[in-house]
Amino acid sequence: METLLTKKTVSITELREPKKVLESAGSQPVAVLNRSRVVGYFVPAAAVEKLEYSAASDAEVDALLDSLDDSTRAVNEYLKER
Numbered sequence: 001m002e003t004l005l006t007k008k009t010v011s012i013t014e015l016r017e018p019k020k021v022l023e024s025a026g027s028q029p030v031a032v033l034n035r036s037r038v039v040g041y042f043v044p045a046a047a048v049e050k051l052e053y054s055a056a057s058d059a060e061v062d063a064l065l066d067s068l069d070d071s072t073r074a075v076n077e078y079l080k081e082r
Contacts, residue, residue, distance in 0.1 A: 002038050004031050010042065018042075 006029045010021050021030060027046035031038050056064075065076060 004038065005029070005041065006031050009033050012039065015042070 008025055008028055008030045010030050010032055012034045014021060022044055025044050029047050030042040032040045032042055
């Protein structure tokens with residue numbers, strides 16, 4: 001069973017009327033389902049506007065990179081060279 005990252009859901013069919021989806025969502029993200037499986041998330045602008053962003057320090061980025069497992073580390077090493 002999949003873990004939903006939000007409490008609200010809509011079907012692909014319901015997205016034919018996005019205004020209704022936005023009205024029911026308010027400022028919350030909505031999981032979009034196709035045959036009971038999550039295919040994406042519909043995130044109203046109001047939900048994003050509430051978020052606060054701050055830049056990560058070099059030390060925080062280094063700590064995150066150090067915590068990656070071996071399979072992810074190989075991809076990151078490749079990307080560092082680009």
